[in-house]
Amino acid sequence: MLDDFLILLGRFHPLFVHLPIGFIILGILVELNKKKLGWSNEALKFIFFWASVTGVFSIITGFLQYQNGGYLWETIQFHFIAGVLTTILSFTFYLKLIENSIFKLIPRKLFIIANSVILIITGHLGGNITHGEEHLIEPINNLVGVGEKETLTFNYYEDFKEKPLYSTVIQPIIDQKCVKCHNSKKSNGKLKMHNSKELMKGGKNGSIINYDTPEMSEMYIRIHLPKEEKKHMPPKSGKQLTRQEISLISKWIKNGSSFEKSVIDFKLEENLIDYFFDTEKPFFPLIKVSAPDNESIEKIRKNKILINPINKNSNFLKVSIINNLDFKNEDISLLSDIAKNIVSLDLSNSMITDSIFSKLKFFTNLTVLKLNNTTITGEKINQLIELKNLKRIYLVNTNFKDEYINILAEFTNIQKVYLYNEKDNFLNLDRYSKFDNKIYEFGNYSLEN
Ligand code: HEC
Incomplete structure (x- = not known):
């Protein structure tokens, strides 16, 4: 019963510590503005008295959490010592304020500076324990771009x-x-x-x-x-x-x-x-990309291009020109700012031609590419071999020539190529379906939405 109560009390430590933090920050602000605030000395006594009391409580709850939470002393020792120092400092400043003779000679400024420094140290060390040492560093690394590491997984x-x-x-x-x-x-x-x-x-x-x-x-x-x-x-x-x-x-x-x-x-x-x-191989790449910036997105959307994240936690995007069928080869440059973010690109029904491939090869994370109902013949599609993540290509009702079909099988990760064609322009179809019918789809399938 008592044990459980103490465990509970310990768990309140992360909440409780905000009380002395609040008092100390308020105290520092009052001290810094003491010219403006005529009543500052009385207020400061009050504030630092309570900073000390809540500080003592924080030390107790912190100690309980250490005892019951399975933490190692080495992990928490510096946070603990810093916490005790914070409380001692608050209390000695209080003693100075009530004109205790021992602390008379120490300048007030020194207390305020020391209090600020030790408060930051204690808080930071505490944060590291609760959230891990990477907690602050990680988003900073991501901001400056050094955090983008590739995670490789085995899956089969x-x-x-x-x-x-x-x-x-x-x-x-x-x-x-x-x-x-x-x-x-x-x-x-x-x-x-x-x-x-x-x-x-x-x-x-x-x-x-x-x-x-x-x-x-x-x-x-x-x-x-x-x-x-x-x-x-x-x-x-x-x-x-x-x-x-x-x-x-x-x-x-x-x-x-x-x-x-x-x-x-x-x-x-x-x-x-x-x-x-x-643990099926994730369909989209496993690397982290930084979030696209909103300005670029807005600019692209103004051109009636649809952009959506593939899911709400991802920086990867699905892009479609379905509302802008006048889309031409040169319009692809609209997407260059977010090229790394695009994993699925639908250019079906647009005005694009085979020259698009020289631009598409820079979309390094592209996984699904839809080029249905275009005049694509497949000439120069070999440039896409650089896209190591490309898994599906849709070439339904295009002018795709059978001489280029074999090239597609050499793409590193290709899973499916949809080649169904009403124009029946694959003269040697038999040859290909025998060759590798696992990746080519020439018919009898339903189109993905
Ligand atoms: C929610 C926290 C928690 C998780 C998760 C957890 N454990 Fe534990 N484990 C404890 C606690 C608390 C003890 C100490 C109390 C006890 O001995 O039962 C402990 C003790 C043990 C011990 C005994 C150590 C000894 O020498 O007495 C073993 C073995 C163990 N855990 C294995 C595991 C394994 C294996 C897993 C994962 C499948 C696991 N634990 C997951 C909390 C956890």
Whole structure:
């Protein structure tokens, strides 16, 4: 009962700290404007008295959160010390204001400067604990453009099979379902799991892997306990392991918890191999692009070009000229500012010709390209081979010549080319459908919306 109350109190720490912050900032402002405000000394006494009281409460709640939240002392120590200093400073300034003789000689300015500095330090260190050290740096990096890193993922069993099961499957599961509470900053049960070295070290009861009797491993037991059981992991309030994930971890433990053994060595059952196909390759590129700027978007929209994000969390765009069928080759320059953002481009029914390809090759993230009902013949379409993400090309009812069809099969990631043609201009159609009918669609399909 008391324990729960103390845990609750601790969780209020992030909220509570804003009280002394508010008082101190108000105090600093009053002090800086003391000429304007005739009543400042009385007000300041009041303000710094309460800054001290709420400061003490913040220290207590912070300490409770440290004790009950699974934080390591190394993680929080500087924040803690800075917090205590902040409170001491507020209180000594209060003592000076009520004319305590010890602090008489120290200039007021010094208090104000020290108070400002230490407040910023405490707040920043606290923020790092709650939000992670990247919290501030990340958006700054993104702003100046150094944060754009490419994330590569494996997605199919074939890509995985020579890699260690541990690093490709087990650690990622642990990262998703366990590391939240078992990491270098917060290690519940003194257990860290964010890398293999830490996992090996085990928790407060020693190793969590038992190499002699794998089924007796603490990690194995905990994930198999009934959900209601207090020791069940992850705790029942959190996101649970799926049955497949439990099987994969179990298999890994039972076969010796090796960090090197490759996927294929584990001889996974059919249903576990499925796991590798569940995370289907994302259709659009996995890189992050910076948001398009609103001015460019507005300018383009003025030309009756439709622009929409592919989903609400994405900077990738779908663009269509459906409302502007007079669109010509040179109009493509309208889109150059947002070229990297465009993953889907529909130029169907427009006035474009084969010269468009020399411009389109700069749309590096282009994944879907629709050129239906145009006079495209396919000459120079080889320039699009540079578009490593291009997966679908729509060339329905164009003048596409069969001599260019083979080129399309050489595109790195091409999945489908829609070539259905009422004009029947593919003389050697048989040849192509035999050649690779997996990517070419010559008919019998429904058009995508
Ligand atoms: C919501 C937080 C949370 C998550 C998520 C979580 N744990 Fe824990 N874990 C705890 C807490 C709290 C303890 C300490 C209390 C206890 O021993 O039950 C603990 C203890 C453990 C221990 C015992 C360590 C020891 O030496 O006593 C193991 C093993 C463990 N967790 C494994 C896991 C695994 C595996 C996952 C992911 C599938 C996981 N935990 C996810 C909170 C969590």
